Amino acid sequence: MLIKKPDDIKPSEITAESVYLRRREFMQLAAGLALTPFIGGGSVEAKTLQSLKFRTGSAYSSKEAMTDFESIATYNNFYEFGTDKTSPAKYAHLLTTSPWSIVIDGEVSKPGKYNLEDILKQHALEERIYRLRCVERWSMVVPWIGFPLADLIKRFSPTSKAKYVAFETLHRPEEMFGQQRSVLNWPYVEGLRMDEAMHPLTILAVGLYGKEMPNQNGAPIRLVVPWKYGFKSIKSIVRISFTEKQPPTSWNISAPSEYGFYSNVNPQVDHPRWSQRKERRIGEFLRRDTLMYNGYAEQVADLYKGMDLKKHF
């Protein structure tokens, strides 16, 4: 077997990284199309994820073993790209994430439409390694890159009437083909009580594993609220509104008896159709016990003091 020394290999013989990546994606897409012949494919354009600058060592970070990047980026609930777990990884590259702007409105002193870059310029990024617990009884540990939502909220100075924060995902059916079927009421909306939004654990994430956010994980900017079920952590945000009344939330509209406004992780309150006592950590065989507030009880239990958690599920 002929083994060439590095300087023997002409640059023209080396497959460019972009081509290599595209080939891989093409293979994945081809495999995807073969397995799911009923869903049309799209054009193939790999997005190379840029590295981000960020601080590490946050006191809020979990010390648990992180879920591998491959799993985090291929096992997603992002119904805008199809309801199959593997669909977002196959089709989210069709989404244009730049330019991107966010509308800030409602009970706020500085409403307006802001470019994402202008918003991000104001914030230093940091790594937050959080547990993520899906309402479907699986969980991951994800190293998010982001900044506290509280910092952003303070900059836009909400008025005294602002009791809640409402979020909205992009509605662009031509790029998010899942939105062409009304599985949920598009656009996807979510909300937090002001004290939940201001909590230091609550972040806006723009990346994971040190790089910018893969589209299927909610690029370019998403919410992460680690003590609530995953669906509360809304992806690809285009609007942040401050409201006096509790805002509507997508899953609550879809099935009010199953998904409440709070949706705090709670092993004692079952989903009407399944138990929430245990969860499967992705990559593990035996199920683990689900922890109260997903293990963040020490930090957030006070927010819900005196509330009947069976009623406000």
Place this chain on the structure above:
Amino acid sequence: MLLYYSFLRMDAVPTIKRIFKPTVFILCLLPFAWQVWLLLNDSLGANPIEAFTRHSGEWGLRFLLITLAMSPLRRVLQQAWPLRIRRMLGLYAFFYVCVHLLSYIVLDQFFDWREILADIIKRPFITIGMTAFLLLIPLAVTSNRYMMAKLGKNWQRLHRLVYPIAVCGVVHYFWLVKADYYWPTIYAVILVVLLMWRLPVWCTSPSNKSR
């Protein structure tokens, strides 16, 4: 009955016995082999247990519907072969439902009987799924010629259980999904068509060959 025995005799036709049936047997086993292969090669994605359980359940439901399609197919094609492979297809439905159930008990719950029992009692989609499984057992047990002969007319009555079983299977699917009813609806429509097709036969000759 005479018609029925003539089918049995035609079973002896060499091509059917030696080529057609073994081919169908292998084909029906392929989804299982493929899933086991993917599972062992860690190619079922990030949550392989969930994927394996889901796929085996889908195949169980598919085989139930395929089995129910054989009687209409025989009439439409005016050929006997659909009925000759029907028992095998029905047993494959039972096989995939067993794999589905074992996957739930062993891989998903890992013999957590307390949790499994709570699921069966408290979770309607599991209650109805378990009902479908239990109803399938007598059909599988009586699927041999000895039991057919022994039960006589009652055999056919017993095997009409396949209709409520298929309904349970589709309802099980409906009750477990989150928001997206696309695939459960497809299965439901196919089942309704297969049941509707039988209506005229049932109405005109209630005691006759209603299968």
